[in-house]
Amino acid sequence: MSNVLELQGVSSFYGPIQALRDVSLDVREGEIVTLIGANGAGKSTLMMTIFGQPKAKTGRVLYCGDDITALPAFKIARRGIAQSPEGRRIFPRMSVEENLLMGAQVINYEDYDTNLKKMFALFPRLEERFAQRAGTLSGGEQQMLAIARALMSKPKLLLLDEPSLGLAPLVIKQIFGAIRDLNRETGLTVLLVEQNANQALRLAHRAYVLVNGQITLRGTGAELLAKPEIRAAYLEGGH
Structure with a gap:
């Protein structure tokens, strides 16, 4: 390897x-x-x-x-290379959708819909919270969002x-x-x-x-x- x-x-x-x-x-x-x-x-x-x-x-x-x-x-x-940083550092006033869009902009939203479906399969709670402000999510949901945001850039x-x-x-x-x-x-x-x-x-x-x-x-x-x-x-x- x-x-x-x-x-x-x-x-x-x-x-x-x-x-x-x-x-x-x-x-x-x-x-x-x-x-x-x-x-x-x-x-x-x-x-x-x-x-x-x-x-x-x-x-x-x-x-x-x-x-x-x-x-x-x-x-x-x-x-x-993508990073999910310590402390999550999501954008709390933005929705789950908007946070995921921020991750996808690194690759100019290439295959955005396909990548989004993959994130929902990995973390179903994000689909349930899609329109919700990120700052109102639980700690675990915020961590899922931070990881999914990083993965939206297809690293x-x-x-x-x-x-x-x-x-x-x-x-x-x-x-x-x-x-x-x-x-x-x-x-x-x-x-x-x-x-x-x-x-x-x-x-x-x-x-x-x-x-x-x-x-x-x-x-x-x-x-x-x-x-x-x-x-x-x-x-x-x-x-």
Whole structure:
């Protein structure tokens, strides 16, 4: 399998504060790769650095073999990368329909009706709430909308940042089930940042552990689940 995404020795900063330190990882075509770590480890910064906000100070970000390190975010999106960000960041005063239209504009609404039907099949609640203001949806429905909005651009690579954050266990199960189904049925490549290490490692083909801006462990999801240090830190009451 070829690499869809590759980070080579990436370091990035917020002002004088270094957030990522010489990070190297890859995501192969058709994989779900997860990145786990504690709060403040740099997980969300890594996701934003892929989109050039902040830009990598050193190292390179490669997408399908092309160096996208210096590209502006809108050009990166047009190449086939979509992000469902931490905190969802939907447009609360706009309807579900209008939020989905915002996602589709990246590809100039190509195949909009077909893509919309796919989103309704994946998340039936969105069809029920189609004309409703997004800000009035439940937390789980808002997360479904954030993911669907990203998928409306027909991405080759989907970046998911903390999709389970603040959600009830049943809704988390639905969200992770949808991610698994998308990957199995369409071959969508996914990079998942997630604090729910148990769910994320069970879902992922491969995984990385980020500690203080550095990759400290890597392996298959099953391999990391079996490591005592991972269980102690992330699965048995660790933070």
